[in-house]
Amino acid sequence: GxxxxxxxxxxxxxxxxxxxxxxxxxxxxxxxxxxxxxxxxxxxxxxxxxxxxxxxxxxxxxxxxxxxxxxxxxxxxxxxxxxxxxxxxxxxxxxxxxxxxxxxxxxxxxxxxxxxxRKKWLLYPAGQEEFLKDRHGNLPFDVTAPNLQDRRVYPRYSQSQPPVEIVQEAGxxxxxxxxxxxxxxxxxxxxxxxxxxVNGCNVAIMWCFLQDELAAVQREINQWKDPKDDWHLQCQLIMKSCTGIDYKEFYNFLKVIAENRISVLEKGLDEEASAKNTPKAAISTLGMLHAVFDLKRTVKVLTSLSANEDFKKLDLTSLSPPPEALLHHLKAAIDTALL
The missing domain is CATH 2.60.120.650 (Cupin)
Structure with a gap:
């Protein structure tokens, strides 16, 4: 209480x-x-x-x-x-x-x-939100508000599809x-x-979202860009304050996920660890092939992150292991698991 x-x-x-x-x-x-x-x-x-x-x-x-x-x-x-x-x-x-x-x-x-x-859900499939933005590009607070019918304010609202409506019962x-x-x-x-x-099925969507968010920040403060200062770091800082994560933490996110799966693939899981409510126990429950699937998806996103120009502008010396070494370890673990 x-x-x-x-x-x-x-x-x-x-x-x-x-x-x-x-x-x-x-x-x-x-x-x-x-x-x-x-x-x-x-x-x-x-x-x-x-x-x-x-x-x-x-x-x-x-x-x-x-x-x-x-x-x-x-x-x-x-x-x-x-x-x-x-x-x-x-x-x-x-x-x-x-x-x-x-x-x-x-x-x-x-x-x-x-x-x-009981809950009532109004659901709009990804992409439909573009038709719900006002003329300034802002999304509505209340998607049922009458003013969405005003074409002067919401010029594309008439192009939107009706929401998927669900009534969710107890249980x-x-x-x-x-x-x-x-x-x-x-x-x-x-x-x-x-x-x-987030998991291997939508981590690429998360990565696309972060790129879009950084691009939006860069557009907003572009007039203060100075190649001599730490403008790109300020963009990362602003993005993290808005979304909760920046590119370096996203790298660490991928690293933790990858290392947990590599550990299970390389060392297995003893009975005591399997009985505990831990990430490695969950990985073991889902199976080794699922761990390999996760690693493959991680490799794909990590490869894209490593090649990203905004990521390469950051001080990557603090990242351990370096992205190249982590990628090499990931690929080796996948190859070994599939033998």
């Missing part, structure tokens, strides 16, 4: 999201009970507990087990390894709480499991593909578990 949780006010727009505050969990539960008793009204607005890192806050509690279908999860595997963050969240909100229009971090996949309650899991923008409503009092995740 004393845990501090992030709570968004669904009745207020701040830039293109809802403003958040930090509340003790027990205070939020009391608010929620009072909100229900008052026929879902409060002077504080409609508050939604969202993006709560429950697993990270209480690592000793075995709160739930990730479904095997989603267990190849590079994103959380990496952030667990560096012990900085994770992308596992709990959402708890009353009827009427909602999440504005968005796509997920790094253009990752996401899955959402309803523990109780059901929704999978969101990479790049699918969505807006979500709680039709009842709802508790859900949500993960963002």
């Amino acid at each position: 004393e845990a501090v949780v992030p709570v968004a006010n669904c009745d207020v727009k701040e830039y293109n999201s809802n403003p958040k505050e930090q509340l003790p969990f027990k205070e939020y539960v009391k608010y929620w009970k009072d909100y229900i008793k008052n026929d879902y009204h409060s002077s504080r607005g409609c508050l939604y507990l969202k993006d709560w890192h429950l697993s990270r806050a209480f690592p000793e509690q075995d709160v739930y087990t990730t479904p095997v279908y989603f267990s190849s999860d590079w994103l959380n595997e990496y952030w667990d390894a560096v012990a900085v963050d994770d992308y596992r969240f709990v959402y708890m909100g009353p009827k009427g709480s909602w999440t504005p229009f968005h796509a997920d971090v790094f253009r990752s996949y996401s899955w959402s499991a309803n523990i109780c309650g 059901e899991i929704v999978f969101i593909p990479s790049g699918w923008h969505h807006q979500v409503y709680n039709l009842e009092d709802t508790i859900s578990i949500n993960h963002n995740w």
Whole structure:
């Protein structure tokens, strides 16, 4: 009850999201009970507990087990390894709480499991968001807002396809593909578990997203470009502040994923390690061929990263092992595994 949780006010727009505050969990539960008793009204607005890192806050509690279908999860595997963050969240909100229009971090996949309650999802396949931008290139806050019909503001809205609409019941899991923008409503009092995740099937999409983000930053501050200064480093810094990662950390991300799989391929996994809830145990469960598949996808993206001109401008001497050495090790591990 004393845990501090992030709570968004669904009745207020701040830039293109809802403003958040930090509340003790027990205070939020009391608010929620009072909100229900008052026929879902409060002077504080409609508050939604969202993006709560429950697993990270209480690592000793075995709160739930990730479904095997989603267990190849590079994103959380990496952030667990560096012990900085994770992308596992709990959402708890009353009827009427909602999440504005968005796509997920790094253009990752996401899955959402309803523990109780019902959600309505409005899903737009990747690419449809281009038709929903206003004349300045900004996406809407609320994709159901009447002003999207105004061609002077949203000139391409009429070209968009209707969203895929899903009603998710308690006990059901929704999978969101990479790049699918969505807006979500709680039709009842709802508790859900949500993960963002990346693996060998969409890591190339993540890499494309990072390149697009860096290019956008470079365009924005191009007028201050000076070949003599550290402009390219400033671009990386700004990109990381916006997205949560820069090119050098993306390299380390690929390295951690690769080394975990190489370790399993080269050394195997003893019975004690297999019984533990660790990334290497998950790799072993998925099988050796899956580990090889992951390494092949890593090689492809790492090769592209190593050849990228913006990456080569960075000080790569701090990277260990160097990209060329890691690539060589990856290819050798794949060849050995396939013998």
